[in-house]
Amino acid sequence: MDSIKYILRRFIGSSILISLLFIILNILGLFAFSYVTFVSKYSGDLDASESKEIRATLMMLEDKVILKDGKFTLDDSSKEVLHSNKVWAMLIDNNGDRVWGFDLPKEIPSHYTLTDVAKFSRFFLKDYPVYVWEHPSGTLVTGYPKDKYTKFxxxxxxxxxxxxxxxxxxxxxxxxxxxxxxxxxxxxxxxKSIKPIITGIKLMSKGEPVVLQEKGILSDISKSINTVSKELQMKNERLRKKEEARTNWIAGISHDIRTPLSMIIGYSGELEESSSLSQREQEQASIICNQGIKIRELVNDLNLVSKLEYNMQPLDCNKIRVSVFLRELVSEFINNNLDNDFYIELDILNEDITINADKKLLKRAISNLIQNSITHNQQGCNIKVISKSDLDFCYIIVEDDGKGMSQEKINYLLKAQNGLSEAYAKGQNHGLGLLIVAGIINAHDGKLDITSIDCQGIKTILKLPLIK
Incomplete structure (x- = not known):
């Protein structure tokens, strides 16, 4: 709706500006036209089509018609100008008699009353447009051809x-x-034409089908959007079927592996405890059992990764008090025969932090982080678990002072958060534990951040929304 309002405001604004400019230009043109019209009408001046020569001659005509030897005369150059432009002229004295004339038409009278002068001075004389000039000896009149001017x-x-x-x-x-x-x-x-197109584009961006009416001036755009929407729907359907088949295949393989794997682990466990076997044979049975357990964990991890990536893992969210939850989790690690080379410290900065989360999955995520610190630092390290909060989020931090991780690998893990099964399929499963953590945090609308300074330890921050 905001984009529609913007287009409407821009269109109306441009139209108003153009209209105002048009009105201003018309007013200026009206004034210019009025100025030329009134100057021509009231001052006797001529339009721009007249030559400069006749302008100058008419403006000085009153000085060029002079009395000489008892007769009024005009110099030859002025006569030539008037004649070439078909302009005739006459001088009427104060008694109304014509005392001088030049190129006069035959129908022009030789005597005029005051009424006659009043009539033709503003209009026509015998249908000839005339203009009146002041002269020391009376009234000087210049006339033009009948088709030259009109007067109002x-x-x-x-x-x-x-x-x-x-x-x-x-x-x-x-x-x-x-x-x-x-x-x-x-x-x-x-x-009205654009709104359906904008709505269609928004629906198409959400993956929903779009069918627009292909009519009006924007019919080509509507047709293109319909075509693109149809193609996207077809591609999305193919992709959905493909991903569904892959997910079902992973689930099926996981299920098929569990049965023989359970038998392997069960029988190897019995052999490990059998007194009829030698110590070496018991150790070999123990290795088989432990490796079977690792395979089972990998299968479970792969299945969990697939479910998290496609939002197929149902969350059993409940209110969790973070301080109590972390104490229980850290105690399990400490009490589970933790090697003396590893030291786990818990730092609770706020006892009252509560979040809404799936306790089982969140425990898996933090356990993975602690286990990673243990697994990848065989020489031992100090592990610290911290919880704190601000007004909106809870922060659970797991850090160690071990050998850390390269920035290149950190960047890969951060980019791979939204492509867990793809990363695993490419054989990049060294950081699968962190990828599972990322998937779990994403499922809780949280955020994962990993840092390592000069490969001296690693710091992982889990950011989760607080219960308000």
Missing amino acids: NLTYTIDEISQFPMLIIGMLLFNAIITFLLASFIGLKMV
Whole structure:
């Protein structure tokens, strides 16, 4: 939903900015057009298509029409400019008589009343667009061809002029509202098309099937998502069947091995205690029994790894007081004929820590860590088990001062936490005990961290959620 809101906000924002820019450009264009129109209408100036030469001639025409020897005359260069542009001109004295003319059409009168002058000064004279200029001897009139210009008379009252700012503000508000409504409509239409696609992508990321309607402007995208979803479902189904077959195979092999293995361990145990055998034969029977037990443990570990990886190991979670749990576990190690070269220390920093966990699996995880310290440090070492907590998590730490572990192997173990059976299948089972620990902690929504400084001992931290 957040992505939809973001797209909608961006679309509406862009539309509003574009519309505002469009309105501003139109206002600027209106003012520019009005300026050119009013200057041309009221000052008698000409549009930009006129040549610079005729502009200069008309602007100075009142000075070039002069009285000489009792007659008004115009210099030849100015006449050439007017003639080449088909502009005619005349001078009317204060009595209304035409006292001078140049290239006048035949229908142009020679005498004008005050009313006649008032009419053509703002409009046309015999359908010729004319412009009026002030002259010391009267009124100077310039005329243009009938198809050259048209003229309008714009008149406004004072009330209308005073309302003009409010009219502009109203127009701007109206345009803004229309723009917003239009942008919202377009945005909602776009969101309506995009929303199913976003929902489909989210479902597809969760592995769920997606079927979108393939219509509208985004039909190609919908079709592609449907195709990808179908292919993913097929691949997931094949993968599920494959993993299910592998899990069943491991479970079946484990079950088939247990029966003959139990017989081997049982009979070898009887031979070990049989008085009819020599001491050497009893020792050999003891070796067979111990190796059979190791094989049984490996089979159990492999089966547990497979169940943990695919979340098939049901958790029997109960409230556990960590201090009591750790004392029991450490006591079992100490009382189980622990070699004198190993010393286990328990440090409880908070007696009241409680967690919700599967006691059997958690005991297996911590036992594996302690046993690893014993197994991989045959020369002996000091082992320390610590429990502490913060506001949200319980931390169980198992550390020793033995030979430690290389950073390369630590990195491998941390990366292999989510691929336990795969790591074991590749023959990398030297750290299987730690991999099982990782699987158990992951099943409890916890986190495993392993450190070793310069291969001087190893420190493993189990981070588990507290009961609040």
